[in-house]
Amino acid sequence: MIALQILVYGLVTGANYALVAVGYTLVYGILKFINFTHGDVAMVGSFLALTAIGAMGLGLPAAVGVAVVGCAILGMAIERVAYRPLRRAGRLTPLLTAIGVSLLLENLVQLVFGAAIRTFSPPPYLAGTVVVAGAYVTGVQIAIFAATAVAVAVLAWLIGRTALGRQIRATADNFDLAVAMGVPTDRAILAVFALGSALAGLAGVLFGMETTVTPTMGISLGISAFAAVVLGGIGSVPGAVVGALVLGVAENVGAWFLGGSWSDGIGVLVLALTLLVRPEGLLGRRDPGAVKL
Amino acid sequence: MLELRGVAGGYGGPQVLRGVTLRVAAGEFVALIGPNGAGKSTVLKAVAGVLPRVEGEIALEGRPVQGLSPRALLALGVVYLPQGRNVFPSLTVLEHLELMRDLAPHALSPEAVLERFPALRPLLGRRAGLLSGGQQQLLCLARAALASPRLLLVDEPSLGLAPRVVEDVFAALADLRGRGVSILLVEQNARRALAAADRAYVLELGRTRLEGRGRELLEDPRVAQLYLGAPVSASAP
Amino acid sequence: MIADAVVLMSVYAILTLALNLSLGMAGLFNLGLAGFFAIGAYGTGLLAIAGWPFPAVLAADLVLGAAAGLLLAFPSLRLRGDYLAIVALGFGQLTETVLNSWDGLTGGANGLDNIPAPGAFAHVSGPVGAAVFALALLAVAVAVTEGLRRSPYGQLLGAVRDDEVLVQALGKSPHTAKVTALMLSGALSALGGAAYAYAISYVDPGLADFQTSVYVFLALLFGGMGSTWGSVVGGAGLVAVMEALQLVNLPTSVTGPAQEAFFALSLILLTLWRPQGVVAPAGAGRRAGAALPATAAEVAEDA
Numbered sequence: 001m002i003a004l005q006i007l008v009y010g011l012v013t014g015a016n017y018a019l020v021a022v023g024y025t026l027v028y029g030i031l032k033f034i035n036f037t038h039g040d041v042a043m044v045g046s047f048l049a050l051t052a053i054g055a056m057g058l059g060l061p062a063a064v065g066v067a068v069v070g071c072a073i074l075g076m077a078i079e080r081v082a083y084r085p086l087r088r089a090g091r092l093t094p095l096l097t098a099i100g101v102s103l104l105l106e107n108l109v110q111l112v113f114g115a116a117i118r119t120f121s122p123p124p125y126l127a128g129t130v131v132v133a134g135a136y137v138t139g140v141q142i143a144i145f146a147a148t149a150v151a152v153a154v155l156a157w158l159i160g161r162t163a164l165g166r167q168i169r170a171t172a173d174n175f176d177l178a179v180a181m182g183v184p185t186d187r188a189i190l191a192v193f194a195l196g197s198a199l200a201g202l203a204g205v206l207f208g209m210e211t212t213v214t215p216t217m218g219i220s221l222g223i224s225a226f227a228a229v230v231l232g233g234i235g236s237v238p239g240a241v242v243g244a245l246v247l248g249v250a251e252n253v254g255a256w257f258l259g260g261s262w263s264d265g266i267g268v269l270v271l272a273l274t275l276l277v278r279p280e281g282l283l284g285r286r287d288p289g290a291v292k293l
Numbered sequence: 294m295l296e297l298r299g300v301a302g303g304y305g306g307p308q309v310l311r312g313v314t315l316r317v318a319a320g321e322f323v324a325l326i327g328p329n330g331a332g333k334s335t336v337l338k339a340v341a342g343v344l345p346r347v348e349g350e351i352a353l354e355g356r357p358v359q360g361l362s363p364r365a366l367l368a369l370g371v372v373y374l375p376q377g378r379n380v381f382p383s384l385t386v387l388e389h390l391e392l393m394r395d396l397a398p399h400a401l402s403p404e405a406v407l408e409r410f411p412a413l414r415p416l417l418g419r420r421a422g423l424l425s426g427g428q429q430q431l432l433c434l435a436r437a438a439l440a441s442p443r444l445l446l447v448d449e450p451s452l453g454l455a456p457r458v459v460e461d462v463f464a465a466l467a468d469l470r471g472r473g474v475s476i477l478l479v480e481q482n483a484r485r486a487l488a489a490a491d492r493a494y495v496l497e498l499g500r501t502r503l504e505g506r507g508r509e510l511l512e513d514p515r516v517a518q519l520y521l522g523a524p525v526s527a528s529a530p
Numbered sequence: 531m532i533a534d535a536v537v538l539m540s541v542y543a544i545l546t547l548a549l550n551l552s553l554g555m556a557g558l559f560n561l562g563l564a565g566f567f568a569i570g571a572y573g574t575g576l577l578a579i580a581g582w583p584f585p586a587v588l589a590a591d592l593v594l595g596a597a598a599g600l601l602l603a604f605p606s607l608r609l610r611g612d613y614l615a616i617v618a619l620g621f622g623q624l625t626e627t628v629l630n631s632w633d634g635l636t637g638g639a640n641g642l643d644n645i646p647a648p649g650a651f652a653h654v655s656g657p658v659g660a661a662v663f664a665l666a667l668l669a670v671a672v673a674v675t676e677g678l679r680r681s682p683y684g685q686l687l688g689a690v691r692d693d694e695v696l697v698q699a700l701g702k703s704p705h706t707a708k709v710t711a712l713m714l715s716g717a718l719s720a721l722g723g724a725a726y727a728y729a730i731s732y733v734d735p736g737l738a739d740f741q742t743s744v745y746v747f748l749a750l751l752f753g754g755m756g757s758t759w760g761s762v763v764g765g766a767g768l769v770a771v772m773e774a775l776q777l778v779n780l781p782t783s784v785t786g787p788a789q790e791a792f793f794a795l796s797l798i799l800l801t802l803w804r805p806q807g808v809v810a811p812a813g814a815g816r817r818a819g820a821a822l823p824a825t826a827a828e829v830a831e832d833a
C-alpha cells in the first residue's frame with residue numbers, strides 16, 4: 001500500500017510540475033529560448049495567493065483568480081521589458097536579464113514577506129480525505145488533479161482550436177514568414193507568456209496548499225519543471241505533462257529511499273541523464289522546436 | 294496601384310538597391326526579371342515592409358507606404374509571398390486558410406477559395422509540412438487568394454517545381470489577374486514570366502535598367518546580354 | 531575590516547576570472563559557478579582539517595574543480611548553449627543539496643568551522659595574513675588566465691565562441707576546447723574556494739547559492755567580457771559596493787534582500803543599456819546591443 005501512497009504523492013507533485021512545465025515548453029516553442037524566470041513567476045503566484053487569502057481574506061477561488069491574473073501580467077511584463085529588446089541579440093544574452101529578473105523577484109518578495117517558510121490552509125470543503133484502493137487521497141490533492149486537468153484541457157483548446165492558437169503556432173513554426181504574412185507576432189509571443197505564466201500562477205497556489213512556500217523556491221521548482229519538459233520532449237505540450245508526471249513519481253520514490261532533503265536533486269539528475277541518453281525526450285522529435293499538440 | 298521612384302536600400306551593409314523605379318497599374322500583371330543576385334527579392338521586401346533600410350518613394354494608390362509593417366499593408370490589401378516554401382509545417386491546410394481569414398479585412402471564406410483550388414480539398418486536414426512542393430505552392434496561392442488582395446507581391450513561385458506544376462501556378466496567377474488583382478511577380482524563369490506578364494522590368498545590380506511589354510522584352514537582345522552579365526549601353530527608362 | 535574586504539575582493543576577482551574563462555572567452559554560460567566555488571571551498575576545508583599540507587590541498591582542490599567541470603560538460607556541451615546554462619544551474623543547486631544533506635561529510639547546514647590557515651601564512655598575524663594569502667592566489671589566477679588568453683588555446687576558445695563550424699572546418703575539435711575550458715573554469719573557481727576557505731576559515735552550503743553566481747555574472751559584465759583586467763576590477767568593485775552597502779544602517783533582514791535586489795537590477799540594466807561593459811568595454815564578435823556574442827549559426831539564422 002505504501003507504493004500506492006507514494007504514487008499518489010508523485011502524481012500530485014507531477015500535476016503541479018505539469019502546470020509549470022507547460023509554460024517552459026510554450027515559450028521554448030515560440031522563441032527557442034529557455035525562460036529562466038518561469039519558476040520564480042510560479043513563486044510569485046504562491047505569494048499573491050497567500051496575500052489574497054491571508055491579508056485580503058478572500059476565498060480560494062478568488063485567490064486563484066488573483067494569482068492567475070497577477071502572474072499573467074507579470075509574465076507579459078518580463079517579456080516586454082527583459083526579453084523583447086534582446087530578441088535579435090542571440091540566445092544567451094537574454095539569459096543575463098533572466099537571471100537578473102529571477103534574483104530580483106526572489107528578493108522583492110523577501111522584502112515584502114520576509115524569508116520565513118509559509119503555508120496556507122485549504123478551505124474546509126477540501127479538508128476531507130478519501131481512500132482509493134487503500135491509499136489516502138486528500139481533497140486538496142483531488143482539487144490539484146482536477147485543476148491541472150481542466151487547465152491543460154483549456155490550454156490545448158486555446159492553442160489547437162482558436163485563432164489566437166493558430167497565430168501562436170504559426171509564429172512558432174516560422175517567425176519570419178509569420179511577420180511577412182501580417183500575423184501579429186508580438187501579440188502572439190505576449191499571449192504565450194501570459195498563458196504560461198497564468199498556469200504557473202495556478203501551480204503556485206496549488207503548491208502552497210500541498211506543501212510550503214518560500215521566496216527562494218522558484219529555482220528548484222523551475223529546474224524540476226524544466227527537467228520534466230526535457231524528459232517529455234521540449235516544445236511538446238503532451239510531452240511536458242507526461243514528463244512532469246513521471247518526474248513527480250520519480251522524486252517521491254527517491255525521497256522515500258534517500259530522505260526528503262534529496263528530492264530536489266532528483267530533477268537535476270533526471271535532466272542530466274535525459275540529455276545524455278535521449279536529448280529529444282520521451283515524446284520529442286529529433287528536431288525540437290515546434291509547438292505540437 | 295503601386296509606384297516606386299528612386300528606391301534604394303539594403304540589409305545594413307552595402308546598398309543592394311540603388312535606384313528602382315517601376316509602376317504597376319491597377320489590374321496589371323508586371324514581372325520583374327534579372328540575373329541572380331540583382332536584388333529582385335529585395336525589391337519585393339522593400340515594398341512588403343520587411344527590408345531593414347529603405348529610402349526613396351513607395352506609393353500605393355498615391356499614398357506613401359514605406360515603413361509600413363506587413364500587417365498594415367495587409368489591411369491596405371497588399372499580400373506578399375516570399376521566396377521559398379511559404380507554409381507553416383505543423384499547421385494543416387485548412388488552418389492556413391483560417392489563419393489568413395482571421396487577418397485579412399476582406400477575406401473570402403475558405404469554402405469560396407476551395408472552389409477555385411479544388412486540388413486542395415482532399416488535403417484539408419493534412420499538415421502543410423507533409424505536402425509536396427507543388428501542393429505547398431498552391432496552398433500559398435490559395436491563402437493569398439483568400440485575402441482577396443488588391444496587390445499581390447510574389448517571389449519566384451515556380452522555383453524548383455515540375456513543369457506541369459509551374460503551369461498550375463501561372464494559371465492561378467492568371468486567374469487572380471482575371472479577378473482584378475494587380476500582380477508584381479519576381480522570376481528567374483524570365484521566359485515564362487515575360488510570356489505571362491503584361492509588362493516587365495529588368496533589374497541589374499539594384500537598378501531597373503529596361504522596361505517593356507512582355508513579348509517585346511522577350512526578343513530584346515539586351516535582355517539576353519544582361520543575363521550573360523554584359524554591360525548594357527542603353528540607359529534606364 | 532579592510533583586510534576582510536581584501537579577502538572577499540580577491541575571492542570574487544578569482545571567481546570573475548573563472549567565469550571570464552568559460553563565458554567571456556569561450557561563450558559557455560556557466561551558471562553553476564557557485565557550485566564549483568563551494569566544491570573548492572569544502573574540498574579545501576575537509577583536506578586542511580584532515581591535516582594535509584597546503585600544496586597537496588591546493589593540488590587536490592584544482593583537480594576536484596576540474597573534475598566537477600568535466601562532470602558538467604558531459605551531459606550539456608553537445609547541446610545548445612542555453613542547455614548548458616540550465617544544467618549548470620541545476621548542478622549548483624545539486625551541490626547545495628548535497629552539502630546540506632550529507633551531514634556525515636559536510637557538517638550539513640552548519641558547515642565546517644576552524645579550517646586551519648596554510649603554514650606559510652600562519653605566522654603573518656590573522657586578518658593581514660589572510661589578505662596577503664588571498665591576494666597571492668589572485669595573482670596566480672591573473673597570471674594563468676592572462677597567459678591562457680594570449681596563447682593559441684585562448685584564440686581557439688574565441689573561435690569556438692564565435693564560429694564553431696569554422697573551427698571544425700580547420701580540423702580542430704570545438705568539443706575538446708569547450709570541455710577543457712569548463713574544466714579550467716572549474717579549477718579556477720575551486721581556487722577561489724580555496725582562497726575563501728583558508729582565509730575565512732569557515733564554509734557553509736550557502737556558498738553554492740544561485741545568488742553568488744549572479745553576482746559574478748554582474749561583475750564580469752561590468753568589467754567587460756573577455757578582459758582579464760576588467761574581471762579583476764569587476765570582482766573587486768562588486769565587493770566594494772557590498773561593503774559600502776553594509777555601512778547603511780538598516781536591519782539585515784532588509785539590507786540582505788535589498789542588496790541582492792540592487793545587484794539583480796544592475797545586471798538587468800547593464801545588459802539592456804551597457805552590454806559592452808564599463809571597465810574594459812568588449813568589442814569584437816559582438817552585435818550591437820548584445821552583451822554576449824551570438825554564434826555564427828545564430829547570425830545566419832536571423833538573416
Ligand SMILES: Nc1ncnc2c1ncn2[C@@H]1O[C@H](COP(=O)(O)OP(=O)(O)O)[C@@H](O)[C@H]1O
Nearest residue numbers: 304309327328329330331332333334335336833
Ligand atoms: N538577408 C540578407 N542579408 C544581407 N544581404 C542579403 C540578404 N538577402 C540578400 N542579400 C544580398 O542582396 C543581394 C540581392 O539579393 P536578392 O534580392 O535576393 O537577389 P535576387 O532575388 O535578384 O536573386 C545579394 O547580393 C545578396 O547577397
Ligand SMILES: [Mg+2]
Nearest residue numbers: 333334376449
Ligand atoms: Mg530572389
